[in-house]
Amino acid sequence: MRSVVYSKPGDSSVLTVVERPLPEPGPGEVRVRIVTSGVNPTDWKARAGGTYGDGLPFPEVTPNQDGSGVVDAVGPEVDDLRVGDRVWLFMAASGRPTGTAQEYTVVPAERAVPLPDGVGHDVGASLGVPAMTAHRALTTHEHGPDRLAPGALSGKTVLVAGGAGAVGHAAIQLARWAGATVVSTISSDAKAALATAAGAHHVVNYRDDDAADQIRQIAPDGVDIVVEVSIPQNAQLVAEVLANHGVVSIYANNGGDEATLPIRPNMSVNARYQFLLLYTIGDEALAAAAADVTAALRDGVLPVGEDAGLPLTRFPLEETAAAHDAVEGDAVGKVLIEVGEE
Known part of the structure; x- marks a missing residue:
């Protein structure tokens, strides 16, 4: 699979596109095929050294906390998600080496939240951190x-x-x-x-x-x-x-x-x-936020796009560095990376 990685902090030039083996979910985890990855200020700041300083917590990091896609594989001890479920992701790279700037990612099941019917992946990838x-x-x-x-x-x-x-x-x-x-x-x-x-x-x-x-x-x-x-x-x-x-x-x-x-x-x-x-707000607050945000989605709240007040700027996976630069440059609206097809 294609994955965007960096092995040292720095400007966006440290990001490279590589081929990596397909990851396998462990107990309590799911693998998600990413359709859209969302970029936030926290993503470029972590890459630039603002979170970890001169070192990295892992030898290699794939950036981006937010994304949206389809469950592709389910590990043991996961009861609430099935292969084929559409989901939005939050904190995909928190405490883990791989985020959503790749074709597949593995996350704890509680960080993959069902995306209601009729809600697009652009919306799903724009949730998470914001x-x-x-x-x-x-x-x-x-x-x-x-x-x-x-x-x-x-x-x-x-x-x-x-x-x-x-x-x-x-x-x-x-x-x-x-x-x-x-x-x-x-x-x-x-x-x-x-x-x-x-x-x-x-x-x-x-x-x-x-x-x-x-x-x-x-x-x-x-x-x-x-x-x-x-x-x-x-x-x-x-x-x-x-x-x-x-x-x-x-x-x-x-x-x-x-x-x-x-x-x-x-x-x-x-x-x-x-x-x-x-x-650092804790699992209880995160679970409450995920549940309430999903309820709002079911009510038709949280649309994106210029007509909804949040213009979208899109980049392909190969231009993840440019996407990070756009967010660092205070691009108005939301920056998304198109990774795969629905």
Whole structure:
């Protein structure tokens, strides 16, 4: 089978396409024939040394955590999946040497989630890191739900920073599905159009001098949940619009590794700042996110494509390096690698 690998950290030039033996699933594992692989910032950052430093946890690594495909073989002790099942994958390369940038991959069965009928592999490969991160960000409020479903966020106002990004896109869709009023901050008319297409009820340009006033007009009592991509940049704005007992769910360090928080405004509303990393949130939270995301898929939520607010950029497997470069270059929307046929 064709597989994209690297054996040392570095820029995208360390990625090469090679032939490797077909892997066999062990106990509790399934082999999936990959149709589409999804690329996230975590993938190029791990390859570049941002996760493992100067070394690698394995002599050879195949990148990409997310993907979508068809179960091709089932190992012992797997009861819930069968050969031929369509599945979406998450954390395929977490703690393992091989991700989804190859024709076949082996994963623990719990990381292969049935893809509902009628949902395409483009959608399946766009879930994983973005959708599950968004789910976690929306379920950390002190007085909010720990699961998402229609009505779970009724009466809540959610502010999604960077609604044109993959996590922001999923957060908008899931929050609206769960009944929240959704506001998204954006930086341009083009990104406002994407956030609106994703389902945001309101968009505000965070560069406007009166951005906080605009958000307060929408949510006079403040914002309950902030899905935050750049707290170093947005700390002051967030503090001005947060509701009493509001939570700021921080899932990325865009804008730098340090932020200055205004103390009095946050103290006065009993603010909670919740940092989150998908890879360490625990099996219970991962299982809940996978189940709720799949329920949303069955309800027709989480479409992708420009009309749905998430433009797609596609590359063949042989151009995985270019796909990584596109994500590193902040390509708008979702970058996918076309690996095989349905």
